[in-house]
Every structure is written in C-alpha cells, then in structure tokens.
Amino acid sequence: MIEIEKRLQRLNERLAYTCDIFADKSNAALGLLKSRLKDYLLQSASMDLGEQRRALLDLEEFFAASEEKLDADLTPMDKVRIVRHPQRICLRDILENVYDNYTEIGSMDEHSIDPSMVIARAYITRTRGKRTFNQSVMIIGHEKGHGEDFRNGGSAKPWGNAKALHYMQVAETENIPVHTFVFTPGSYPVEDTPGAAQQIAANIYAMASLRVPVISVISEGGSGGAEAIGLADRRLMLSHGYYSVISPEGAAAIEGRLRGNQRADADLVETCATRMKITAADNLRMGYIDHIIQEPNLGARPFHYDFFRSLRQELLRVTDEVSISVRGLPPIRSLRLRSRRKRAGRGLDFEKAYVRWNLPPSAQIRLVNKRHSKYRVLSRDAAPDNTPVSRRFSAVWQETGWSLYSHFMHDMLQKRRQKVAEYVDEVKSEWTLFFERILSPWNKLLDKIVGASERVNRETMRKLTELSEWDNNLVQRGGNWIYVSSRAREDRAVSCPNSQVHGCLDLWAPDLYGEFAGVCPNCGHHFPMEYQWYLHNVFDQGSIFEFAADVESGNPLHMEEFGSKLEEAKRKSGHKSSCMVFEARINDARLVVAMLIADFRGGTVGAAEGEKFIRAAERASRKRVPFLAYTHGTAGIRIQEGTNGLIQMPRCTMAVRRYIDAGGLYIVCYDTNSYAGPVASFLGCSPYQFGIRSANVGFAGPGVIAETTGIAPPPHYHNVYKALARGHIQGIWDRREMRFNLSRALLTMGGRNLYYR
Amino acid sequence: MLDISALLEEIKNSPYAEMSVCAPHSGRIRFAPDLKEGLILSGPQGDFAEKPGTLLAHIERERNPRPITCPERGELVAVRRELDGQFVEAGTELLQFRHFLSRQEVEKRILQKALHLFLAPERARYYFVPAKDIKIKTAGPRSVFVHDGEELFIMSRMKRETPLPYHGPEGVIYAVYFSHAANVESATPLIGVCPPDMLPQVEEVVLRVQTEWPERS
Numbered sequence: 021m022i023e024i025e026k027r028l029q030r031l032n033e034r035l036a037y038t039c040d041i042f043a044d045k046s047n048a049a050l051g052l053l054k055s056r057l058k059d060y061l062l063q064s065a066s067m068d069l070g071e072q073r074r075a076l077l078d079l080e081e082f083f084a085a086s087e088e089k090l091d092a093d094l095t096p097m098d099k100v101r102i103v104r105h106p107q108r109i110c111l112r113d114i115l116e117n118v119y120d121n122y123t124e125i126g127s128m129d130e131h132s133i134d135p136s137m138v139i140a141r142a143y144i145t146r147t148r149g150k151r152t153f154n155q156s157v158m159i160i161g162h163e164k165g166h167g168e169d170f171r172n173g174g175s176a177k178p179w180g181n182a183k184a185l186h187y188m189q190v191a192e193t194e195n196i197p198v199h200t201f202v203f204t205p206g207s208y209p210v211e212d213t214p215g216a217a218q219q220i221a222a223n224i225y226a227m228a229s230l231r232v233p234v235i236s237v238i239s240e241g242g243s244g245g246a247e248a249i250g251l252a253d254r255r256l257m258l259s260h261g262y263y264s265v266i267s268p269e270g271a272a273a274i275e276g277r278l279r280g281n282q283r284a285d286a287d288l289v290e291t292c293a294t295r296m297k298i299t300a301a302d303n304l305r306m307g308y309i310d311h312i313i314q315e316p317n318l319g320a321r322p323f324h325y326d327f328f329r330s331l332r333q334e335l336l337r338v339t340d341e342v343s344i345s346v347r348g349l350p351p352i353r354s355l356r357l358r359s360r361r362k363r364a365g366r367g368l369d370f371e372k373a374y375v376r377w378n379l380p381p382s383a384q385i386r387l388v389n390k391r392h393s394k395y396r397v398l399s400r401d402a403a404p405d406n407t408p409v410s411r412r413f414s415a416v417w418q419e420t421g422w423s424l425y426s427h428f429m430h431d432m433l434q435k436r437r438q439k440v441a442e443y444v445d446e447v448k449s450e451w452t453l454f455f456e457r458i459l460s461p462w463n464k465l466l467d468k469i470v471g472a473s474e475r476v477n478r479e480t481m482r483k484l485t486e487l488s489e490w491d492n493n494l495v496q497r498g499g500n501w502i503y504v505s506s507r508a509r510e511d512r513a514v515s516c517p518n519s520q521v522h523g524c525l526d527l528w529a530p531d532l533y534g535e536f537a538g539v540c541p542n543c544g545h546h547f548p549m550e551y552q553w554y555l556h557n558v559f560d561q562g563s564i565f566e567f568a569a570d571v572e573s574g575n576p577l578h579m580e581e582f583g584s585k586l587e588e589a590k591r592k593s594g595h596k597s598s599c600m601v602f603e604a605r606i607n608d609a610r611l612v613v614a615m616l617i618a619d620f621r622g623g624t625v626g627a628a629e630g631e632k633f634i635r636a637a638e639r640a641s642r643k644r645v646p647f648l649a650y651t652h653g654t655a656g657i658r659i660q661e662g663t664n665g666l667i668q669m670p671r672c673t674m675a676v677r678r679y680i681d682a683g684g685l686y687i688v689c690y691d692t693n694s695y696a697g698p699v700a701s702f703l704g705c706s707p708y709q710f711g712i713r714s715a716n717v718g719f720a721g722p723g724v725i726a727e728t729t730g731i732a733p734p735p736h737y738h739n740v741y742k743a744l745a746r747g748h749i750q751g752i753w754d755r756r757e758m759r760f761n762l763s764r765a766l767l768t769m770g771g772r773n774l775y776y777r
Numbered sequence: 778m779l780d781i782s783a784l785l786e787e788i789k790n791s792p793y794a795e796m797s798v799c800a801p802h803s804g805r806i807r808f809a810p811d812l813k814e815g816l817i818l819s820g821p822q823g824d825f826a827e828k829p830g831t832l833l834a835h836i837e838r839e840r841n842p843r844p845i846t847c848p849e850r851g852e853l854v855a856v857r858r859e860l861d862g863q864f865v866e867a868g869t870e871l872l873q874f875r876h877f878l879s880r881q882e883v884e885k886r887i888l889q890k891a892l893h894l895f896l897a898p899e900r901a902r903y904y905f906v907p908a909k910d911i912k913i914k915t916a917g918p919r920s921v922f923v924h925d926g927e928e929l930f931i932m933s934r935m936k937r938e939t940p941l942p943y944h945g946p947e948g949v950i951y952a953v954y955f956s957h958a959a960n961v962e963s964a965t966p967l968i969g970v971c972p973p974d975m976l977p978q979v980e981e982v983v984l985r986v987q988t989e990w991p992e993r994s
Contacts, residue, residue, distance in 0.1 A: 513839035526841060732824045 024069075027076055031057060034083060038090065041101050041318060044286070047093070049086050056082055084317075091317040094260070097293040100268055102260045102319035103240040104205070106167035109320045109327075111138050111201050115159065117328035118335065120145045122159065126183060130170040134180025136204075138163040139187045144336065148374040155377055157339075158191035160184045160249055161201030162240075174204040174240065175728075178212065178219040181248045185223045188230055195378040197233040197339050200249040205267060207245035207700075209720035209728055211737065211746060217696070217719035218748045220248040221704030224670055227251040228392070228677040231384035233342040233377065235335060238263050238309065243657075243666060244700045244719070251670045253391050254338045257300040257309040260319040265666040265697075266659045268293035274659060296662045297577055307398055308663050311338070336370035343377050346386040392678060395671050396634070402576035402627035402664035403597075407568075422642040430644050430775055499535040503556030505549060508533035514547070516540040537756045539713075546714035546755055548692045551600075551617050551652040558759045559613075563605035568635045572596040573621075573628040575660070582660045586621070593620045598654075599629035601636040603645075606763045610775075611648055612640035618653025618692055625698050626658035630668030633702065637675040637686075644775040646685040646766055647676075649703055656696025665697075672702035680707075685770025689758070690715045690740070690749070708769055709749040711740030712758065717749060781891055781975070781982045788883055793875040796849060800869045804838035808861050808871075814854065818847040818874055834871060851876035880990045884983055888952065891979050892969035893945045897961045901934035903941070904957070918950040923970060930967065948972040951979065 035053055042050055060079050064072050094102075102108060115122045115138075122142035127135060140159040145152055162174035176184075184200075191198045207216050214222070224247055227234065236252035241263030257263060266274075271292040272284030284292075297303070300312045313334050320327045337360075344356045360368070379387060407415075508530045516524035522543040532538060537557075538547040555564060573596060575583045590596055598620035602613055614636040616623040625633075633649075640647035657665040680686055688706040690699075693716045700719055703709070711717055718738035726732045736742065743749045753761045766774075800806065809832045820830040830847035837843070851874040860871060878886070897903065905913060906928055912921055923929055923943050930941040951971040955961045971979055 511840070513841035515841060515843055526839065528839070735825050735827050 024072055024076060027080070031076075031079065031083060034087070037105065037107055037321075038087065038318060040105055041094075041098055042090070043098075043101060047090070049089050049093075053083065053086050087317040094318075095290060095294065096262065096296075096299050097268060097290045099260050099299055099319075100262055100293060103203075103262060104173075105319070107321045108164070108166075108239070109322055109324075110165055111159075111161040111163045111203060112165065113322045114161075114201060114328070114331065115140055115142060117325065118332045119143065119157070119159070120154070125187065129168075133183055134177045135165070135168075135170045136162055136172040136174050136208075137176045137180030137184055139183060144332070144371075146336070146371050146374045148372070151374075153374050155374075156194070156196045157377075158187055158194075158196055158198045159201070160187060160198060162203040162245075162249075164203050164240075172208065175206060175208045176204060176245055176248065177208045178210065178214045178216050181207070181216075181219045181223055182214055184249050185219070185226055188223075188226060188234075192230055192232050195232060197235065197343075197377050198230070199335060199339075200234065200236040200252065202236060202238040202241050202246045202250050202263075204240060204242050204245040206242035207248060207719070209725050211718055211733075211742070211748075213746045215719070215746055215748050217244075217700035217717075218704045220244050220700040220719075221673065221702075223248045224251055224673040224701050225677055225705035228670070228674040229388050229681065231388060232379065233339055233387065234391075235338050235342065237313070237331070237335070242267060244669065244697055247666070247669045247701065251391075251395075253342045253387065253394070254311070255309045256311050256313055256334060256338060257303060258320065259300050259312050259315045261300055262293075262298040263300070263303050263308065263663060263666075264296055264298035265657050265662055266296075268296065268298070271296055271659055295577060295579055296659075298662065303663055306402075306663060308667050333370050337364060339377060340370065340373070340375040342387070343375055343379065343383075346379065346383040346390060347376070348383075392674050395667075395674050398671060399627040399630065399664050399667050402574060402661065403571055403631050404574050404628075405571045405631075407570040419639075419642060422639075426642060426644045426775075430773065499537075501534070501537060501553070501557050502561060503553050505533040505538070505553060516543060516545050518543045518545050539755060544713060544754070546712060548618075548653075549755065551615060551619070554615075554650065554652070554691075554758070558762065559604035559606055560608065564602050565604070566600060566602040567639070568601050568632045569596065571628050571632050571635075573598070573626055573658075576627065576664045577660065577662050579660045589621050593617065595620055597628040597632060598623050598625070599632045601632045601639075603639075606759060606766065609646075609763070609766050610643070611646040611766065612636050612643070613648045613650055615650045616652060616654045616694075616698065621658065622655035623651070623653045623694075624655050624658035624665075625668050625672075626661040626665045627668065629658075630665075630672050633668075633672045634675040637672075637679045640684055641679045641682050644684075644773050646687065646770060646774060647679055648762070649686070649688045649706070651688070651690045651694045651698070651703060653692040654694050654696075654698050654703075656698065669697050669701035672698075673705050676702050676705055680771065683771035683773025685766070685774055687762070687765055687769070689753070689762075690717050691755075692716070693738075695719065695721060695738075704748075707750075708765065710751045710753050710761070710765075711743060711749050712755050713740065713752055715740045717743045781887060781978050784887060784890060785883075785982050785985065788878065788886065792883075793851070793877045795854075795873060796851065796876050797870045797873045798833060798845060798847070800836055800865045800867055800871060801843075801845065802836070802838060802867045803865065804836040804843075805862065805864050806834055806836055806860050806871060807842075808834045808856060808858070812853065812856055812872075814856065816853040818849075818851050818853055820847055820849040820851075836865075845871070847874070849874075849876045880986060880992060883986050883990055887982060887986065888969055888979075891975065891982075892951055892971050893948070894966040895943060895945055895968050895970065896964050897955075897967050898932075898941070899934070899963045900960060901932045902958060903955050903961055903967055904931045904933065905929065906931060906940070913950070913953070918953050918968075919976075921950045922973070923947060923950060943968075943970075945970060946972060949976060951976070 035057060038050060038053065056079060060075055064075065067075060119142035122140045125139040125141060126132060127138060129135065138161055141156065142159050143154040143156045145154050162176055163171055164174040165171035188198055207220060209216050228251065234252040236250045236255050238246065238250065238255065238257045239261040241250060241261065243265050246263065268289045269284060272288040275292055276284050276288055278284055300309065303309045304312055311334070313331055316324045316327055340360065341357065344360065345353060347353065510529045512529050513526040514529050514532055515526050518524055524540050524542040527540065532547065538549040573586055575586060595617060598617050600615045600617060604611060604613055614633045616625065637647055657668065659665065676686055686706050686708070688703045688709040689712065690709070691712040694703065695718055699717060716738035717740060722733050722737060740749060740752050744752055812833065818831040822828040832844055832846055834845045835842045836845055854873045854875055856872045857870065904910065909921055909929060924947045925944055927943050928940050929943040932939045932941045948970040950968050952969040954966045954968065961967065
C-alpha cells in the first residue's frame with residue numbers, strides 16, 4: 021500500500037513539474053494527463069490491490085509516453101523554464117553522481133565567500149586491466165541549490181568569479197584538468213571591488229591561456245556570467261539548456277521598449293526566446309558548442325541516474341580527447357583519436373580506457389594554441405566580409421610581408437644591434453669616468469680662477485632663472501583644434517549639468533564646442549563629443565589609414581525589422597559597423613586603433629565588430645606597434661546577434677592575450693558610456709585602462725542593478741573617478757590632453773616588442 | 778512662558794507652508810501644459826533624491842531651455858498664467874504651492890520654539906563627558922539635568938580634545954542631535970534643553986503630533 025502511495029506521489033510530482041514547465045499554456049496532452057490521474061484517483065477506491073497496481077502501471081506508462089510527446093513540443097521558452105526549475109539538476113547533484121569522490125573547497129552551504137560559485141576537488145576512478153587510477157580534476161561551477169535563497173539563483177558575485185579564477189590557476193599549477201559547469205542566469209551586477217565586469221574580463225583573459233584542459237558543460241548559459249567560466253577546449257551543452265546573450269525577458273523588455281517596472285507580455289518573451297536561437301541545437305548548428313548531451317524527457321532531475329552516467333562518460337571521452345589531441349607526435353595523436361572515436365561509436369566504456377590527463381610543457385603550448393585557433397574561426401559566417409578577392413589576396417601577401425619584415429628587423433637585426441649598442445654604452449661609461457678623473461685637477465683649478473657659476477651654459481642659466489613656457493602645441497594645441505564640432509556653429513547657450521552644485525554659468529555653444537573642446541571651464545565636466553573630434557585632434561594630421569572597412573554588420577539570426585534598422589544606422593553613420601579600425605600616428609609613433617563608435621547602434625559589438633577588433637590586434641602584433649582601443653561609447657554586446665555577439669567576448673580577449681603575450685602595448689581609453697560585455701572582456705582585461713573625464717564605466721546600468729539586486733545604486737555610481745577608486749581603471753585623462761597623455765603612455769608603458777623602443 | 782498648545786493649534790489652523798517658485802534667471806517662461814490649481818505636486822524622489830520633482834515650467838534663455846521642477850511636495854495654489862510665453866526677470870514669482878507639513882516637520886517646529894538649542898561652536902566631533910555619557914546611555918538623555926556653565930561636552934578636533942561647557946537655561950536634555958564620532962558643522966544644534974516645568978507639556982504635545990497629525994501624500 022505504501023509503495024502504491026509513493027508511486028502515486030511521484031506521478032503527482034511529475035504532473036506538477038510538467039505543469040510548471042508549460043506555465044499557463046493550454047496543451048491537450050497535459051490536459052489528458054491531468055484527467056487520467058483524476059480518473060485513477062476516483063476509481064482506485066473501488067479497486068483491489070492487484071487492480072490498483074496494474075492501473076498504476078498503465079498510468080505510469082501513459083505518463084512516460086505523454087512526456088515523450090510533450091518533450092518533442094518544447095519551445096525555447098519552455099526550456100528556459102526547465103533550467104530555472106528548482107527540480108533541475110544542480111552542481112551538487114553532479115558532484116554526488118558523476119564523480120567518485122569530491123571535497124568542496126572554501127564553502128559549506130551558505131558559509132562561503134559566494135555560495136553561488138562552488139569549487140571542488142574531485143576524482144574519477146578508472147581502470148586499465150587490473151590497475152585502477154584516481155584521476156583528479158578541478159570542478160568549478162555555479163550552484164543553484166534547488167532554489168536555496170543564499171545561492172542567489174547561481175548568479176555569481178565578482179568575488180565568486182575571483183575564487184573561480186584562483187582555483188583555475190591552482191589547477192594549472194597542479195597540472196590537472198578543469199571541468200566547469202555553467203548554471204547561471206547571469207553575473208550579479210555590482211561594481212564593488214573587484215567589480216563584475218573587471219573580474220569576468222580577468223577570468224576570460226586567464227582562461228585564454230590556461231595550460232590545462234578545460235571542459236565546460238552548459239545548462240544555463242546567461243551572458244557574461246557564463247563566459248566567466250565558460251571558455252574551454254570543449255564545450256558541452258545539456259540538450260534542454262540554453263545559452264544566450266540576454267535572458268528572453270530582458271530581450272523582450274528591449275524589444276518592447278519597456279521602462280522601469282513594466283513587464284513584457286508572455287507572447288513577446290516567447291517570441292524573443294525563439295528568435296534569439298538559444299537552444300543547444302541552435303548553438304551546435306552555429307558552432308558555439310561542440311556536443312550535446314541528451315537529457316531525459318522534460319529535462320534532467322536528480323533521480324535520473326542514467327543521465328549522470330552518460331554525463332560521466334561524455335566528460336571522460338572529451339577530457340581524454342583533449343589530452344590525446346595535444347600529447348605525443350602528430351601522426352600518433354591523430355591515429356589514437358581516430359581509433360578512440362571508432363571504438364566510442366561501438367560503445368566503448370571510457371572508465372576502462374585510461375588516458376593520462378596531465379600534460380608535458382610542449383603539449384601545454386599546443387593545447388593553448390589549439391584553443392586560440394578554435395575560437396579564432398568562430399562566428400566568421402555571421403559577419404559578411406565584402407572585401408574584393410583581389411584585395412583579400414594582396415592583404416594575405418602584405419601580412420606575410422609584415423611578419424617577415426618585423427621578424428627580420430626587430431627580432432634578428434634589432435637584437436644584434438641592441439647587443440652592440442649595449443657594449444658601446446658600457447665602454448662609453450667607463451671612458452667618461454676615466455676622462456673625468458684625469459680632468460678633475462684641471463677643472464678644480466679652472467673653477468678657482470674663473471668661478472664655477474661662469475662656466476654654466478647661458479641656456480642652462482636662462483632655464484634655471486626664467487619662468488618656463490607652457491607648450492600649448494604639444495598639450496592642448498592652444499585651443500586651435502583641427503576639427504571643431506558642428507554644434508559650435510549654433511548660436512545658443514548650454515547649461516552644465518553640474519551648475520546646481522558648482523555654480524557653473526551657462527556656456528555659449530561656439531565657445532564650449534570650439535575652443536573649450538566640450539569641457540566646462542568652471543567644473544571640468546566633459547560634454548560628449550563626436551568621434552571625429554578625436555580622429556582629427558588626437559592623432560597626427562593625415563596619418564589615419566582605415567582597414568577592414570568592408571567587414572559589415574549583419575543580421576545572422578534574421579531578426580524582424582533589425583535588418584532595416586541596421587541599414588539605417590549604416591546610412592546615417594557612413595560606417596558598415598560600429599567598430600572602425602585604422603592605423604595612425606602620434607608624434608610620428610605608429611599605432612593601430614580600434615574605435616567603438618557610439619553613434620552606430622550604441623557602439624554595440626557583434627560578429628563584424630569582433631572580427632575587425634581581432635584583425636586590428638593581429639595587425640598591431642605583426643607590425644610591432646602599440647594597440648589602442650578607444651571606446652567612444654558602447655552599450656554592450658549586440659543582443660540581436662544572440663550568441664554570435666556573445667562569443668566575441670572570449671574571441672576578442674584571446675586576440676588581446678596573444679598580442680600582449682607577444683610583447684605589445686594594449687591601451688584602453690573609455691569615453692562617454694561603456695558598459696557590459698566589451699568592458700567585461702576585451703576592454704576590461706587591459707593592464708592600462710584610462711577614462712576620459714565624466715565618462716561612465718561599468719557592467720550593468722543603474723536600472724538593471726536596481727532590478728537585480730533590489731538596491732538602487734547611488735548617483736555617479738559608474739563615474740570614472742569611482743572606477744579609479746575601485747581599481748578598475750588606471751587613470752583619468754582630460755580630453756584636451758589626450759594626445760599628450762597617449763604619447764607619453766606610448767613611451768612609458770608596454771612590452772618588449774614595440775618597434776620604437 | 779511659551780504656550781505650546783497654542784502653538785500646536787496655530788500650526789493646526791494653518792498646517793502648511795506657503796511656498797513659491799521663482800525664475801532662477803531671466804528668460805522666456807513656458808508653463809507645463811497640465812498645470813492647474815489644485816494639482817498635487819511631488820518633490821525630488823528616490824533614495825538619493827535623484828528623480829526630479831514635478832515639471833512646472835521651462836525657462837529659455839539664449840535658445841537654451843531649462844526645466845523648472847518642484848522643490849517640495851505640495852498642492853498647487855496659483856499659477857501666474859499671464860507670464861506664459863513672456864520674458865521674465867530673475868527672481869520673478871512664477872507660481873505658489875502649499876507644502877503640507879509632515880509629522881517630523883511639525884515636531885521640529887514645535888521643539889525649535891519650545892527647547893533651548895545649544896549650538897556647536899565650530900566644526901568638530903563632540904562627545905559627552907564620561908559621567909554624563911554613562912548616565913545618558915543607561916537612563917536616556919532626559920535623565921540628565923544641565924546647568925549654565927556646567928562642563929558637558931568634549932570637543933575633539935584634529936586629535937585635540939577640549940572641554941566645552943554648556944551655556945543656557947537649566948533644564949533636562951530633551952533631544953540629542955549629534956551622533957558618536959561624526960563631524961558636526963558649526964552652528965548646528967547639539968542638544969535641545971527643556972525647562973523641567975515644561976517637560977510634561979512638551980512630551981504631551983509631541984505625543985499628540987505623533988498620533989494625531991494627518992500625513993498627506
């Protein structure tokens with residue numbers, strides 16, 4: 021009797037779960053399930069025990085068949101509800117059921133620096149013949165904890181991500197693979213040190229070149245939070261999971277232009293979830309994941325032990341594959357891989373096929389290179405490149421030429437030249453000392469006869485005694501700017517936003533946008549200026565040479581109306597994407613610049629912008645010149661491109677990592693407003709980040725912070741001064757002195773491989 | 778002697794402050810279209826008063842229109858419509874509104890008149906002398922009776938501590954306006970002293986304000 025009641029209770033739970041997944045939608049199969057269960061409950065009173073068992077068995081079979089049918093009808097939004105359901109498997113279930121033993125590190129339920137991020141050392145026991153091996157692995161993942169409040173829904177705080185980074189580095193030291201489990205709706209958007217954006221950027225930057233195999237499993241891949249631990253050699257995804265640049269509700273709020281506490285209606289949310297192509301199948305087709313792990317009907321729950329077994333097998337297979345693909349000699353590697361794939365097809369039990377996971381140094385280098393190559397080719401189809409074939413062909417030749425030239429000039433010739441110069445310097449120093457010692461009696465005698473002051477050069481005397489002159493031309497061009505904003509032609513007054521606080525008087529537009537370069541002379545507030553102002557006034561005149569201009573922003577997800585909006589942006593701005601990449605000079609020092617233009621779709625970054633950014637970094641690397649990312653303004657990743665945009669976070673950060681590792685100088689300069697994905701990846705990872713005064717830098721805007729955390733951020737929360745105080749940026753520049761500051765930065769900062777050093 | 782009940786009655790008869798909004802500078806005025814007498818106005822809102830109050834008008838000078846918003850919540854009494862579209866000088870009264878006093882404001886008004894406020898002589902941190910401090914912490918400020926010239930405070934400034942005597946009528950400390958280890962600006966009240974015979978009356982009036990005063994949204 022108890023057994024029957026238990027089975028009945030389980031059916032009730034299954035029905036309640038199914039109802040939750042389909043929310044308020046009417047569904048015939050669901051209705052039938054409800055009525056069959058109701059009928060059974062009515063009839064069971066008049067049945068004997070045997071009849072009850074038979075009827076219950078029938079009902080269970082009917083439930084299984086119906087669930088299979090319902091599973092086939094799942095929409096993307098249903099899958100979002102599945103991953104958010106408290107009954108969904110969580111990391112602790114995986115640790116219990118997939119690994120043979122584990123120790124949680126730095127947390128015990130709510131007693132943790134961030135309970136939404138769980139770290140564990142685990143091992144998997146495998147055999148080869150009669151020998152057994154315990155293979156260690158570092159587990160890093162978000163923990164939703166079946167709806168436990170303190171887990172924050174798996175939304176990791178910056179310090180949680182910092183903990184994850186620390187243990188990735190521990191895994192690197194110990195030479196063991198990392199398995200990451202992404203169960204997050206997104207990162208917790210607070211700027212408190214280390215800061216959501218800056219920490220995600222640091223994580224991606226470190227993971228780009230982590231010298232151990234990294235395997236990630238995505239269940240709920242919510243935007244930047246997912247990328248913080250999601251960069252991997254192999255990315256697996258659970259069949260009922262989602263991986264997206266923004267939550268469907270967030271996309272619907274943007275699409276429906278909703279403000280404040282307004283909520284999007286369910287149909288719009290459903291439409292957005294479908295259009296954004298967030299499911300595992302969509303992401304596999306686009307190439308952003310490598311493999312789908314099939315879940316039971318209506319999603320995996322903690323009692324699906326077969327699923328845990330298949331997850332374990334997949335993790336073993338993939339970790340083996342990554343290790344084998346970089347170990348040993350190339351022909352042996354490919355042979356081993358091919359034979360394992362064949363045997364896997366025939367049902368090989370990976371627990372009985374032991375493969376070493378620790379990598380020798382040469383294999384570690386190959387692993388990192390393979391990871392970079394893998395990400396380099398992603399999302400190429402999402403950004404149409406309309407460069408004519410002849411130009412592409414010549415570009416390849418040019419690039420090869422620069423590489424050879426740089427190698428010859430700066431690696432071979434320059435190194436020898438430097439050695440000779442060092443010898444000459446040493447000889448000169450010794451000679452000077454020797455010469456001074458010989459001349460010292462004569463100099464002393466001369467001082468006594470003529471007087472020491474008389475021997476001082478006249479020019480030195482003038483410099484020491486007269487007031488120095490302000491070098492206007494170098495610093496502020498004396499207010500004679502080469503480019504003057506068109507707003508300077510308007511005869512009107514402009515009020516400074518700080519007039520209430522600092523008592524700034526109204527400014528006449530021709531003065532403000534002309535001579536003052538958009539800076540309030542009283543309080544120093546910087547009014548936003550056009551990007552052209554920087555192009556003409558910061559860099560040497562006529563030195564700008566744009567490249568990759570034909571890489572065009574597209575509409576890879578075929579979003580309705582977005583195509584026309586994009587065309588409008590292209591027509592208005594005269595650019596084909598929000599990123600302009602060019603070569604320029606400052607005081608004759610060459611540099612490559614990637615500029616995000618706020619006027620083009622808010623400076624959002626999609627596949628085209630990412631591709632151009634990467635090409636710029638590669639060009640700077642080939643030519644051994646500094647690389648500047650000037651952000652005129654960016655609102656984040658372009659949500660209309662879905663994962664095609666999101667993947668630019670790791671792609672571009674990896675390009676930056678390659679460039680910095682090659683000895684370059686990467687400087688970031690933020691102007692106006694810079695938020696979200698780009699700041700949390702390829703911009704935020706720079707060791708030299710500067711903000712133009714009055715700019716705002718952060719992860720999420722005040723509205724999103726208030727909605728997510730329930731606490732309204734104070735005014736000026738994202739201001740560059742706050743960012744500087746939190747340690748997110750390294751300095752604040754006055755717009756009028758940007759040329760001078762940049763020039764000085766080129767001379768004082770950077771790595772070993774800059775040609776002018 | 779101050780008649781506190783009469784004071785409360787006076788406030789009750791006129792439970793609002795008449796306020797006016799003036800032109801911050803010269804310019805052409807355009808009143809907001811939905812502005813009419815009786816309209817409920819809101820003041821700055823939000824945790825940091827970051828959301829401006831109701832838009833009242835725009836004043837345009839040199840083709841630079843600036844909004845004029847309501848500085849306090851209240852009810853619109855009169856709008857000088859004849860100025861709409863006209864050029865006005867700085868300081869010209871544009872409209873009047875009634876700001877209904879809140880419970881705290883009424884209490885503050887009464888206490889300001891009923892109590893003797895002892896002001897901070899300069900910007901510093903203030904502490905009670907240890908004997909008084911212990912008494913206040915254990916039995917509350919109203920247990921402390923102060924006399925003119927009595928050493929009551931320690932003024933701490935730049936790590937130098939100076940004793941500060943109380944000057945004023947004798948009485949009990951009714952309210953303490955400063956907090957421990959916080960800097961107090963000069964001429965800011967430190968304590969409010971109430972003559973002992975007036976204490977029951979003050980307490981009764983404050984209680985009445987707290988329970989009976991109607992709050993208007």
